[in-house]
Amino acid sequence: EVQLQQSGPELQRPGASVKLSCKASGYTFTEYYMYWVKQRPKQSLELIGRIDPEDGSTDYVEKFKNKATLTADTSSNTAYMQLSSLTSEDTATYFCARAYNSGYGWYFDYWGQGVMVTVSS
Amino acid sequence: DIQMTQSPASLSASLGETVTIECLASEDIYDILAWYQQKPGKSPQLLIYDASSLHTGVPSRFSGSGSGTQYSLKINSLQPEDFASYYCQNGLSAPLTFGSGTKLEIK
Numbered sequence: 620e621v622q623l624q625q626s627g628p629e630l631q632r633p634g635a636s637v638k639l640s641c642k643a644s645g646y647t648f649t650e651y652y653m654y655w656v657k658q659r660p661k662q663s664l665e666l667i668g669r670i671d672p673e674d675g676s677t678d679y680v681e682k683f684k685n686k687a688t689l690t691a692d693t694s695s696n697t698a699y700m701q702l703s704s705l706t707s708e709d710t711a712t713y714f715c716a717r718a719y720n721s722g723y724g725w726y727f728d729y730w731g732q733g734v735m736v737t738v739s740s
Numbered sequence: 741d742i743q744m745t746q747s748p749a750s751l752s753a754s755l756g757e758t759v760t761i762e763c764l765a766s767e768d769i770y771d772i773l774a775w776y777q778q779k780p781g782k783s784p785q786l787l788i789y790d791a792s793s794l795h796t797g798v799p800s801r802f803s804g805s806g807s808g809t810q811y812s813l814k815i816n817s818l819q820p821e822d823f824a825s826y827y828c829q830n831g832l833s834a835p836l837t838f839g840s841g842t843k844l845e846i847k
Contacts, residue, residue, distance in 0.1 A: 663827060664784065664827055664841075666836050666837065666838075680835045721793070723771070724772035724774075724790065726774045727776075728795070730783035731783060732782075
């Protein structure tokens with residue numbers, strides 16, 4: 620059974636950094652891209668970027684290039700996202716999601732449970 | 741970036757009814773579109789991909805259609821577990837973008 624287990628909720632001060640984790644199980648970690656998605660309270664979903672765990676290559680949505688850093692550890696089948704210089708705009712739930720390619724397009728077939736990050740002084 | 745516009749933003753319906761949610765892409769996405777269901781406090785779940793293909797385990801009362809820039813998700817005979825938020829997603833070109841969402845509530 621495919622599972623993506625994310626780390627627990629975070630309360631951080633403005634200006635701090637935080638590193639979130641997403642531990643994958645039930646499939647070969649290096650065979651699927653991992654994406655990270657942001658969802659602010661009562662808002663839609665926003666893509667942050669993706670990592671290829673096989674070679675560590677990354678691709679970020681432009682607005683997150685100076686905000687998020689994606690890494691992956693193949694020895695523990697865990698993907699990470701570090702968010703830097705936190706502001707209230709970063710208060711959101713963050714999901715990791717496995718990418719599925721249908722042969723035509725890219726979708727997300729398995730998701731982590733999400734981790735709530737709250738930025739407050 | 742491809743913009744995805746969903747309508748309506750919210751919808752009230754009764755058990756057993758049939759509802760349709762629309763998604764309009766800012767350019768042709770050649771049927772490369774997904775629909776997700778999200779319940780409060782939970783992660784999104786893939787329902788439909790490639791505009792009309794049902795993901796594994798999804799009930800057949802869900803169906804997707806459309807082409808070009810216009811797509812729709814139809815839910816037949818609403819069940820209690822269907823009351824949730826729904827999002828469309830462009831799967832064609834980076835960055836992969838989501839619609840603004842439709843909240844389906846019980847009337």
